[in-house]
Amino acid sequence: xxxxxxxGVPGVPRGxxxxxxxxxxxxxxxxxxxxxxxxxxxxxxxxTTPPVRRHNAHVPDAIPSSAAVSARMSRQGSRDxxxxxxxxxxxxxxxxxxxxxxxxxxxPRRTIDIVFPRVKIAIFLDGCFWHGCPQHATHPKANAExxxxxxxxxxxxxxxxxxxxxxxxxxxxxxxxxxxxEEVAATVHAAVDREKRDRDRQK
Numbered sequence: 089x090x091x092x093x094x095x096g097v098p099g100v101p102r103g104x105x106x107x108x109x110x111x112x113x114x115x116x117x118x119x120x121x122x123x124x125x126x127x128x129x130x131x132x133x134x135x136t137t138p139p140v141r142r143h144n145a146h147v148p149d150a151i152p153s154s155a156a157v158s159a160r161m162s163r164q165g166s167r168d169x170x171x172x173x174x175x176x177x178x179x180x181x182x183x184x185x186x187x188x189x190x191x192x193x194x195x196p197r198r199t200i201d202i203v204f205p206r207v208k209i210a211i212f213l214d215g216c217f218w219h220g221c222p223q224h225a226t227h228p229k230a231n232a233e234x235x236x237x238x239x240x241x242x243x244x245x246x247x248x249x250x251x252x253x254x255x256x257x258x259x260x261x262x263x264x265x266x267x268x269x270e271e272v273a274a275t276v277h278a279a280v281d282r283e284k285r286d287r288d289r290q291k
């Protein structure tokens with residue numbers, strides 16, 4: 089089950105965990121899967137998680153859609169997006185050190201956007217179009233069936249990747265690309281601080 093702080097899910101107040109020391113940071117090995125937007129059926133509290141398709145699930149070859157969709161796709165960078173760069177600058181300025189674009193352990197063809205390896209925290213900054221943000225995602229009308237299959241596969245990959253990391257003892261935090269960088273950085277900083285305190289107590 090994926091829980092996203094700020095999703096508007098009953099029992100999860102908006103803004104929880106957005107400043108160091110405040111709120112709902114998961115213990116090691118739990119997934120917070122933070123995404124600030126409206127609930128999406130099947131991926132929130134109170135809904136059944138859909139069956140996870142394996143990462144080699146077949147998706148038909150890409151079919152050209154429309155000029156508008158093609159133009160938008162060409163502008164969708166997968167790395168070093170404006171949000172990623174802003175978040176990384178804020179984290180670095182606050183004294184945190186991290187790695188970027190690290191392969192998922194056991195899933196080398198997938199990468200984690202920002203990693204804190206010592207405390208096993210994985211950060212994903214997910215594009216609204218490619219990952220199906222309920223607030224901003226659009227669904228191309230041309231070749232609608234192909235796009236539905238493609239975007240559903242992306243969602244399944246997210247669930248599978250989160251579950252894989254969680255089972256390996258990682259804390260997974262996910263954010264939509266529309267979440268302000270300051271909000272993301274504050275939440276991440278709180279999670280890292282909490283994990284460090286927990287580990288210090290266990291020594």
